[in-house]
Amino acid sequence: MTTGFFSSVDDVAERLATTGYLASRAVATTVFLADRLGKPLLVEGPAGVGKTELAKAVTEVTGARLVRLQCYEGVDESRALYEWNHAKQLLRITAGRGESWDETRTDIFSEEFLLARPLLTAIRSEDPTVLLVDETDKADVEVEGLLLEVLSDFQVTVPELGTIRAARRPFVVLTSNASRELSEALRRRCLFLHIDFPEEELERRIVTLKVPGLDAALATSVVRVVGALRTMDLRKAPSVSETIDWARTLLALGADRLDERVVRDSLGVLLKHQEDIVKAAAKLDLDAV
Amino acid sequence: MVGALRDHGFGIGTGETVDAGHALEAVGFTDRELMREALAATLLHGERQRPVFDRVFDLYFPLAGDSDPAVLHGTAADLAALRDRLAAALAAGDGAALDGLAAEAVGGFGGFGSGPESDGWSSYQTLSRLRPETLLARVRAAERSEEPEFADRLLDDEIRRRIEAFRERVRSEARRRVAERQGRDRVARRAVAGTVDGVDFLLAGREQLAELRRTVRPLARKLATRLAARRRRAARGEIDLRRTLRRSLSTGGVPVRPVFRRRRPGRPELVLLCDVSGSVAGFAQFTMLLVQALHDQFSRVRVFAFVNRVDEVTGLIARGAADPAGLGDRILAEAEVTGWHGQSDYGTALGEFADRYAEAVGPRTVLFVLGDGRTNRADPNLAALKRVADRARRVYWLNPEQPSLWGTGDSEAPAYAEVVDMRPCRNARRLGTLIGRLLPI
Numbered sequence: 079m080t081t082g083f084f085s086s087v088d089d090v091a092e093r094l095a096t097t098g099y100l101a102s103r104a105v106a107t108t109v110f111l112a113d114r115l116g117k118p119l120l121v122e123g124p125a126g127v128g129k130t131e132l133a134k135a136v137t138e139v140t141g142a143r144l145v146r147l148q149c150y151e152g153v154d155e156s157r158a159l160y161e162w163n164h165a166k167q168l169l170r171i172t173a174g175r176g177e178s179w180d181e182t183r184t185d186i187f188s189e190e191f192l193l194a195r196p197l198l199t200a201i202r203s204e205d206p207t208v209l210l211v212d213e214t215d216k217a218d219v220e221v222e223g224l225l226l227e228v229l230s231d232f233q234v235t236v237p238e239l240g241t242i243r244a245a246r247r248p249f250v251v252l253t254s255n256a257s258r259e260l261s262e263a264l265r266r267r268c269l270f271l272h273i274d275f276p277e278e279e280l281e282r283r284i285v286t287l288k289v290p291g292l293d294a295a296l297a298t299s300v301v302r303v304v305g306a307l308r309t310m311d312l313r314k315a316p317s318v319s320e321t322i323d324w325a326r327t328l329l330a331l332g333a334d335r336l337d338e339r340v341v342r343d344s345l346g347v348l349l350k351h352q353e354d355i356v357k358a359a360a361k362l363d364l365d366a367v
Numbered sequence: 368m369v370g371a372l373r374d375h376g377f378g379i380g381t382g383e384t385v386d387a388g389h390a391l392e393a394v395g396f397t398d399r400e401l402m403r404e405a406l407a408a409t410l411l412h413g414e415r416q417r418p419v420f421d422r423v424f425d426l427y428f429p430l431a432g433d434s435d436p437a438v439l440h441g442t443a444a445d446l447a448a449l450r451d452r453l454a455a456a457l458a459a460g461d462g463a464a465l466d467g468l469a470a471e472a473v474g475g476f477g478g479f480g481s482g483p484e485s486d487g488w489s490s491y492q493t494l495s496r497l498r499p500e501t502l503l504a505r506v507r508a509a510e511r512s513e514e515p516e517f518a519d520r521l522l523d524d525e526i527r528r529r530i531e532a533f534r535e536r537v538r539s540e541a542r543r544r545v546a547e548r549q550g551r552d553r554v555a556r557r558a559v560a561g562t563v564d565g566v567d568f569l570l571a572g573r574e575q576l577a578e579l580r581r582t583v584r585p586l587a588r589k590l591a592t593r594l595a596a597r598r599r600r601a602a603r604g605e606i607d608l609r610r611t612l613r614r615s616l617s618t619g620g621v622p623v624r625p626v627f628r629r630r631r632p633g634r635p636e637l638v639l640l641c642d643v644s645g646s647v648a649g650f651a652q653f654t655m656l657l658v659q660a661l662h663d664q665f666s667r668v669r670v671f672a673f674v675n676r677v678d679e680v681t682g683l684i685a686r687g688a689a690d691p692a693g694l695g696d697r698i699l700a701e702a703e704v705t706g707w708h709g710q711s712d713y714g715t716a717l718g719e720f721a722d723r724y725a726e727a728v729g730p731r732t733v734l735f736v737l738g739d740g741r742t743n744r745a746d747p748n749l750a751a752l753k754r755v756a757d758r759a760r761r762v763y764w765l766n767p768e769q770p771s772l773w774g775t776g777d778s779e780a781p782a783y784a785e786v787v788d789m790r791p792c793r794n795a796r797r798l799g800t801l802i803g804r805l806l807p808i
Contacts, residue, residue, distance in 0.1 A: 087394060087401060107394060107404035114393040115386060122414060259589050265412040266380060272414040306521040309528070311577075362521075 081206070081249045083113045083140040099128070099135035100284050108271040109136065118229045118250035120214075120268035125255055126317025127273045133210040133251040142206035142249065147196035149217035155224055159234060160198045163191045187238035197228050200248045207248040214264075215254040222264050225252075229267050276318065278305055284318060289325040299336045300325050303362075307348065310361055316348040324348050338363075368427040372410065375419050376565065383410055399428060415564070415582070425539050426546045445475060446496065454502045457529050458509040469536035472497055477541055490534075490541035497537075499530045564795040568650035568767040569739075576649045579795055580656060586799050587660030593803050594664050635760070635806065636667040636731050640720060642738030643698055644674040644711035650767040651737050652695050654798060658735075659684045661802075669727050675712035677720045678702040713740060713779065714748030721751040728758045733806065736764040736787070740773070740780035747779040752786050763805050764789040765798070 084090045090113075091106040101109070109132070112119040121129045137144040147158055155161075167186045174182055194202060200209035211225065228234060232244035252268060254260060276284065282301045286292060292300075300321065308315045316324075324347045333340045342359060349355045369384050390405040403424050411420055449472060456464040477493035506526050564582060566575050610626040639658055641651035655670055662668045662685075672680045680702050684694070698704065728734055734755065740747075756762045764787050766773065766780055773780035773789075783789060792798050 103400055104404045104407070107401055108408040111390050111393060111405055111408055115389055117386070256585065258592060259585075262378060262412065266382065269386075269408040270411050270413070271408060272417065274414075302521055302525070306524060309524070 081113050081116055081247050083136070083142075083206070083249060084110050086110065093139040094135050097135045097138045098287055099131060100280060100287065101132075102273075102276060102280055105132065105271065105273060108269055112251075112269050113249060115269070116247050118252060118268045119271060120252045120254065120260070120265065121271045121273060122254050122256055123273035124275070124315065124317055126319040127275060128318060129253040129273055130210065130212055132273070133208055133253070136249060136251070137208040140206060140208070140249070142208045143203065144208050144210060145196050145200040145203070145248070146210045146212060148212045149214055149221065151216060151218065153217050153221055155221075157195055158197050158221060158224060159195050159228075160236060161193050161195065162187070163193050167191050189239070192236070192239070197224075198234055198242070200250075201228065201232060201234055201244045202242060203248065204245050206246065209248040209250045211250070211252040213255065214252045215256060215258045215260060219261065222261050226263055226267065229264075275308055275315070278302070281305075281318060281321060285321060285325050288322045289329060291329055292325050293334060296328065296333070296335060297325065300328065303336065303341065304348065306362070307358055310358060312349065312354045312357065313351045314349070314354065320348050368406075368423060369410070371423050371427070372420065375423070377410070377416060377419075378412070379410055402428060422539065422542070425543060449475065450497065450502065453497070453499060453533070454505045454509065457499075457502060457506045457526065457533065460529060465533055465536060469533065469540045473537060473540045473544060477537075477544075490538040493537050493541065494534055499533055500527075502530065503527065564799075566795070567793050568653070568795075569646060569793070571649055576653070579649075579653055582795060583653065583656045583660055586795065587657055590657075590799060590803050591661060591664055594661075594806065635665055635733050636729070637665045637669075637806075638727055638732050638734045638759075639668075639670045640677075640734065640736045641670065641672050642674070642711055642713070642716075643672045643695065643704060644709070647737070647739050647767055648695050650792075653795065654735075654737055654765070655680075655684050656694070657798070657802070664806075666731075671720060671724060671727070672698050672702055672704050673711075673716035673720070674704045674709065675715050676703055676705060677716050677723065678704050679724070710743045711738070711741065712745045713738065713742045713783075714746040714751070717748050717751040717755070721754045725755075725758065728755055730758070730760055732759045734759045734762045736762065737767075738764075739766055739768045739778065740764070740783050740789075741777050742779050744777050747782050749782060749786055752783060756787050761805075762787040763801075765792040765801065766790065767793055769793060 084093070087103075087106050087110045090110045091101050091103075094101045094106070094109075108119060111117075121132060123129055134144065136142075147153075170186050170191070171182055174185070192198075196209070196211075200207050214222075214225070229250060232247055233241050235241045275281070278301055281304070282297055285297050285301060286294065289297075304316050304321045304324070324344065327344050327347045328336075328340065331340065331344065341362065345355050345358060349358060369379055369387070373379055387406055387409040390409045391402060394401045394405045396402065403421075406424065407417065407420060411417060449468065452464075453468050453472075456468055473490065473493050476496045477489050503523065503526055506529075507522055564579070564586075566579065571579065605628050607626045607628040611622050611624075614624060614626055615622040637658060639655060641655060642648075643651050651672070658668055658670065668681065669679065670681045670684050671677050680698050683697055683701060736752075752762075764783060766789055768778070768780070768791070770791050772778065773784070780789060790801060792801055
């Protein structure tokens with residue numbers, strides 16, 4: 079049942095930290111459970127809080143291989159699961175003139191002509207694997223049905239070859255920005271984790287870790303300002319990656335403390351809509367001075 | 368606990384319960400927060416369920432605090448000392464200390480009654496004696512660094528948030544103590560508020576309305592998917608007998624390929640007529656925002672608001688998407704929805720709508736009227752509604768009051784319900800279903 083990567087919740091947190099991924103308690107617990115129960119992990123949350131990074135970090139600490147399925151509108155079975163290599167099949171048929179149809183038929187539907195796509199690759203892999211199904215909500219509903227079979231039993235049926243069962247259970251991470259409601263059936267198969275913007279203290283540690291040259295006091299101020307921005311009702315709240323970008327920007331600008339001018343000039347790094355910028359500037363009294 | 372969650376509308380299957388058992392086994396029973404996360408991961412299916420889950424969890428797995436009721440009536444000196452410590456803990460942002468203080472505060476100042484049956488714990492009483500909000504200045508003084516910094520201008524807001532978090536701690540502590548006395552199942556059913564989409568529009572507080580507004584976009588997305596799917600399915604239409612027979616001539620009269628009657632593509636026009644006066648304003652605003660978010664599903668959306676005069680607010684709503692909180696104020700300020708008094712008057716408003724904006728309603732229009740139908744004893748003007756209803760394709764009246772109240776006091780709801788199809792719509796979940804169901808394809 080288990081993928082057997084981790085021994086305890088603390089183990090998860092410590093090992094993820096070595097790759098530079100600072101996990102909150104909730105994240106570490108859920109990753110541990112996904113590992114222990116051998117269930118897929120559905121991660122939701124706003125953009126830029128490290129959903130995909132989590133999968134990458136798990137891959138790195140476990141020395142596993144990362145298989146990634148990037149979902150988009152119109153992704154289908156042949157992109158996600160497997161497809162037959164028609165060109166090669168045709169060549170094989172042409173090359174084998176003179177043999178009986180029965181021989182050819184059994185031959186062209188064999189392993190050699192099968193193109194494994196991410197889901198099949200992950201299932202067939204003998205080595206430890208992390209399967210990342212990124213932005214699941216972008217895919218159509220039919221693909222969800224496909225995922226259901228794969229994720230509940232970790233097996234795939236190819237009509238010509240029979241059922242292929244997972245040799246080793248992959249560690250599965252599905253991410254979603256909730257732009258479409260995922261089906262109840264899929265949610266049932268998964269452990270659920272919502273990653274939100276981190277607590278102030280955690281975010282400060284993340285920023286210090288990712289932007290080493292930053293002054294500690296400045297890092298605190300940066301995180302506080304970002305925290306305040308998130309409480310405003312903006313179209314797009316700044317995410318962790320934007321906090322880090324901002325910290326880098328400040329470092330590049332040589333700012334050693336925040337003041338009105340610096341904040342106003344660099345607000346564009348944090349906020350991506352003009353109306354948000356105007357609103358934030360008003361709330362932070364940037365124009366008053 | 369699973370039972371209590373199901374009572375709150377969580378769809379939890381046996382499989383999840385078993386998983387939850389495995390999960391608890393895996394993390395052990397020593398760390399309460401680990402148990403919380405483990406259960407959340409296995410039992411929850413969405414983030415919106417989380418607040419309810421947390422409260423139910425707190426009831427079933429209370430903090431291992433001392434459960435002996437300490438001093439029932441703390442003295443004034445105790446109160447002052449507690450406030451001092453609270454200020455220090457708030458300044459430090461020390462979560463563990465705040466937990467302890469909340470427990471102490473409820474134990475010391477929240478008890479009331481003395482008989483074994485009647486005594487309980489009140490967060491209201493605790494908070495009104497402790498008054499944590501008045502500590503703002505003191506915390507600020509303790510935290511303000513000598514050198515004023517840019518980020519310090521955020522301090523007041525931060526402290527206010529911390530104080531609010533402390534108040535929430537006190538509330539859950541009081542709930543926990545009550546649960547100890549009354550049996551947690553009963554409390555879990557009664558005292559834990561449901562998810563926000565089940566909150567009654569008329570009873571929702573300001574914060575719940577704000578939270579509700581944040582659900583507008585996800586809800587609209589869900590509805591749009593549903594409408595699009597329905598449209599796709601319906602586009603197929605029925606069998607066109609005449610053309611099927613015509614085509615069958617080429618196969619000797621055997622109708623091999625049936626011909627479907629194509630529906631004419633056309634999206635419905637939608638008109639909203641909303642009562643934006645006092646009590647029902649929250650409901651109306653939420654619906655306006657929802658419809659605006661759905662605007663690409665319709666060929667045309669027009670929104671009219673009234674208190675006792677009608678004015679078109681379509682433009683205001685379109686801009687309002689950026690600032691949902693201020694929408695109500697802007698409608699009241701920029702549109703002419705009131706005459707010489709501020710009470711809602713359906714009769715006059717309907718009459719004016721029928722006269723001035725008759726062109727807005729045509730045979731392709733679906734009209735939604737939003738309001739409680741309370742006319743303040745004025746003439747309901749059924750004739751005007753009838754005139755509008757005759758022009759429109761369909762008219763639905765969504766009433767945020769429960770049907771048992773229709774017709775009580777100054778409510779003319781039953782009279783209006785005779786003329787148009789009136790449906791109760793008390794919370795966002797119901798609104799979503801109704802809109803999904805009632806809209807034509």
